[in-house]
Amino acid sequence: MIQQKRSLFIISDGTGITAGALGKLLEHFPATSFTKVRLPFTDTLEKIQSARNSILQSTLDDGNRPVVIMSLGNIDLRHAIKEADAYYIDLFNAFIDPLGLELGQQPLTGAGIAHSVMGNSYHERMEAINFTLGHDDGMTHTGLEEAQVILIGVSRCGKTPTSLYLAMQFGIKAANYPLIPEDFERGMLPSVLHQHKDKLFGLTIKAERLSSVRSERRPDSFYASLDNCRKEIASAENLMRGAGVTWVDSTSRSIEELSATILQKIRLPRTLI
Amino acid sequence: MIQQKRSLFIISDGTGITAGALGKLLEHFPATSFTKVRLPFTDTLEKIQSARNSILQSTLDDGNRPVVIMSLGNIDLRHAIKEADAYYIDLFNAFIDPLGLELGQQPLTGAGIAHSVMGNSYHERMEAINFTLGHDDGMTHTGLEEAQVILIGVSRCGKTPTSLYLAMQFGIKAANYPLIPEDFERGMLPSVLHQHKDKLFGLTIKAERLSSVRSERRPDSFYASLDNCRKEIASAENLMRGAGVTWVDSTSRSIEELSATILQKIRLPRTLI
Numbered sequence: 001m002i003q004q005k006r007s008l009f010i011i012s013d014g015t016g017i018t019a020g021a022l023g024k025l026l027e028h029f030p031a032t033s034f035t036k037v038r039l040p041f042t043d044t045l046e047k048i049q050s051a052r053n054s055i056l057q058s059t060l061d062d063g064n065r066p067v068v069i070m071s072l073g074n075i076d077l078r079h080a081i082k083e084a085d086a087y088y089i090d091l092f093n094a095f096i097d098p099l100g101l102e103l104g105q106q107p108l109t110g111a112g113i114a115h116s117v118m119g120n121s122y123h124e125r126m127e128a129i130n131f132t133l134g135h136d137d138g139m140t141h142t143g144l145e146e147a148q149v150i151l152i153g154v155s156r157c158g159k160t161p162t163s164l165y166l167a168m169q170f171g172i173k174a175a176n177y178p179l180i181p182e183d184f185e186r187g188m189l190p191s192v193l194h195q196h197k198d199k200l201f202g203l204t205i206k207a208e209r210l211s212s213v214r215s216e217r218r219p220d221s222f223y224a225s226l227d228n229c230r231k232e233i234a235s236a237e238n239l240m241r242g243a244g245v246t247w248v249d250s251t252s253r254s255i256e257e258l259s260a261t262i263l264q265k266i267r268l269p270r271t272l273i
Numbered sequence: 274m275i276q277q278k279r280s281l282f283i284i285s286d287g288t289g290i291t292a293g294a295l296g297k298l299l300e301h302f303p304a305t306s307f308t309k310v311r312l313p314f315t316d317t318l319e320k321i322q323s324a325r326n327s328i329l330q331s332t333l334d335d336g337n338r339p340v341v342i343m344s345l346g347n348i349d350l351r352h353a354i355k356e357a358d359a360y361y362i363d364l365f366n367a368f369i370d371p372l373g374l375e376l377g378q379q380p381l382t383g384a385g386i387a388h389s390v391m392g393n394s395y396h397e398r399m400e401a402i403n404f405t406l407g408h409d410d411g412m413t414h415t416g417l418e419e420a421q422v423i424l425i426g427v428s429r430c431g432k433t434p435t436s437l438y439l440a441m442q443f444g445i446k447a448a449n450y451p452l453i454p455e456d457f458e459r460g461m462l463p464s465v466l467h468q469h470k471d472k473l474f475g476l477t478i479k480a481e482r483l484s485s486v487r488s489e490r491r492p493d494s495f496y497a498s499l500d501n502c503r504k505e506i507a508s509a510e511n512l513m514r515g516a517g518v519t520w521v522d523s524t525s526r527s528i529e530e531l532s533a534t535i536l537q538k539i540r541l542p543r544t545l546i
Contacts, residue, residue: 004376015533017442021294024387028369028380040533067372087375094367096301099340102360103277107301114297115529122527129434161402161441168434168441169290254395256388260288260313 007058007066008034011051011081014112016040019069019091026067034067043111048077052084059085073109121171128167128174135175136160141192144175149266150196151176152189152240153203154232155223156213158250158258162203165255170263184235189243201262202240202247207233209251280331280339281307284324284354287385289313292342292364299340307340315345316384321353328357346382394444401440401447408448409433414465417448422539423469424449425462425513426476427505428496429486431523431531435476438528443536457508462516474535475513475520480506482524 008023010016016038026034037058039051058066071091072078082088096107116122134140135147137160144150149172151159159176166172183190193200205213207230214224222228240247248261281296283289289311299307310331312324331339344364345351355361369380389395407413408420410433417423422445424432432449439445456463466473478486480503487497495501513520521534 003378006376015527015529017529017533018294018297021291022368024291025364025369025372027387028382029373029376029378030381031378032376038533038536040537067375087372089368089372091298095295095362096298099298099360099362100302102340103279103302103305105276105302105304108303109301112530114300115527117525117527117530126434126528129437133433160406161399164402164437165441168438254288254388255399256288256290257385260290260311263311264313 003031004064005033005035005062006064007055007062008036009051009055009058009066009068009070009086010036010038010040011042011068011070011072012040013043013072013074013077014040015115016071018114019071022069022089022091035062041111042072043074043077045077045080048080051081055081055084055086073111073113075109125168125171128171129164131173132163132167132175135173136163138177138190144192144196146173147175147196147199148173149175149201149262150193150199151201151203151262152179152193152236152245153247153250154179154205154210154229154236156210156217157203157205158255159203162250162255162258162262165259166262169259172263179232179236179239181232183239184232187239187242189239189245197243197245199266200243200245201265202236202245203250203258204233204237204240204247205249206251276304277337278306278308278335279337280328280335281309282324282328282331282339282341282343282359283309283311283313284315284341284343284345285313286316286345286347286350287313288388289344291387292344295342295362295364308335314384316347316350318350318353321350324354325357328354328359332358346384346386348382397444398441401444402437404446405436405440405448408446409436411450411463417465417469419446420448420469420472421446422448422474422535423466423472424474424476424535425452425466425509425518426520426523427452427478427483427502427509429483429490430476430478431528432476435523435528435531435535438532439535442532445536452505452509452512454505456512457505460512460515462512462518470516470518472539473516473518474538475509475518476523476531477506477510477513477520478522479524 010020010023012019042051055066065086068086069089100107151163153159155178163174163176166174207226210229211224211226218224246265250258283293285292315324328339338359341359342362373380424436426432428451436447436449439447480499483502484497484499491497519538523531
């Protein structure tokens with residue numbers, strides 16, 4: 001039921017990450033099929049001219065004028081791009097300039113303010129990524145006391161991508177630790193985790209989904225069989241219940257949704273996130 | 274030269290990722306110190322009431338009303354939150370509803386539209402993360418033909434976090450491969466990379482910075498010494514120059530900036546990113 005075709009241009013004098021993030025809002029309009037064109041580092045009149053030509057061409061190709069989300073600090077470039085007909089969402093006009101009035105300040109207008117290495121917390125995010133990669137899948141017990149959260153759950157339930165998202169997006173040091181058959185036989189969480197109970201957060205998953213994910217790696221294995229997946233999941237949930245660990249089902253949640261849920265449940269300094 | 278304190282509330286009925294991304298624009302106002310408060314999954318009147326109380330409290334604490342970036346599909350919740358005095362940036366009012374007029378469509382108003390597992394390309398992003406983790410640091414040659422980009426450079430120049438960012442944010446299958454002393458002695462790129470020359474992209478780094486990064490891992494080592502870093506970097510740049518590989522300096526560029534640069538240089542289907 002796609003009814004129309006449009007192009008979405010993300011035009012920025014920096015990375016275009018912020019403008020691109022706003023582009024996610026187009027998912028509220030599933031009846032339009034958008035072709036996304038990113039034009040980062042558009043910081044000269046020549047590049048603006050080239051962007052303008054692409055805008056005109058897309059209008060011809062699609063039969064509709066495009067949506068343009070733009071973040072350009074230089075006012076001359078802003079005016080120049082708008083000579084081409086399009087539906088413009090101008091982050092400076094719409095947000096930054098009015099916000100400056102509220103705050104009583106002139107905004108910085110240099111390129112790439114929002115995503116430079118000078119931005120708040122960049123170093124913390126890089127540290128968190130390194131920590132998370134070094135504490136993936138229970139690979140070491142060393143330094144777990146530095147973790148801000150430790151995700152636990154059966155193998156292939158989504159711990160790794162969720163940990164990485166927490167680190168990359170929010171600068172959270174997120175370790176993760178698998179729950180494995182030896183733990184289920186013993187009927188206890190791995191002993192190394194006992195002293196970190198306040199940082200544990202569980203992921204679970206539906207057996208059908210787990211079996212399908214595991215089958216991609218090891219088809220026709222006992223490990224991937226629906227029966228084994230059911231038993232592992234039940235055992236893991238029992239362990240977590242017994243230890244008082246909160247958990248959430250990853251089956252139909254994105255890493256963004258899982259991360260937002262985890263951040264709500266763990267206590268962190270407000271400024272961190 | 275912080276002149277004022279404010280709170281920034283990110284209030285969403287979903288993850289708040291899009292609203293939070295827009296919060297990056299506050300970095301255009303360095304004279305205000307913002308305390309960020311994320312309130313995802315705010316989807317009931319009770320939660321709105323609690324958010325309203327936090328807004329009032331922050332005004333007392335900071336001496337200024339907060340900035341609220343909100344994404345709430347339900348119009349009653351939108352009205353209810355605004356009973357508290359704040360500077361509101363309402364993504365539905367400011368963007369989604371006007372865009373609906375342009376597109377001639379009613380927007381979806383359900384919670385969490387933008388970041389559900391149903392969103393465009395979620396599965397591709399998860400595949401890309403798995404691929405990238407499985408092809409980090411030259412760990413395997415298998416499947417390199419599936420890579421969309423292969424980052425190369427000396428050890429610790431930023432290949433891993435950049436690869437992960439490309440995968441997580443854009444769904445790009447990004448392998449990375451270290452250039453090591455054996456390659457420099459031979460004076461050639463690793464032979465496995467020869468058949469993938471069109472996918473190679475180089476990272477380089479300033480010697481002082483590399484030495485400092487390596488020293489965190491292996492203090493006082495030959496590996497981390499400024500002299501060795503200088504030689505490795507010169508050799509790596511020579512190799513890349515000889516092979517016609519484009520490279521960029523990671524020293525003062527964030528992973529967002531590096532990724533945006535890489536995406537500009539490699540050829541990808543437009544809809545992918």
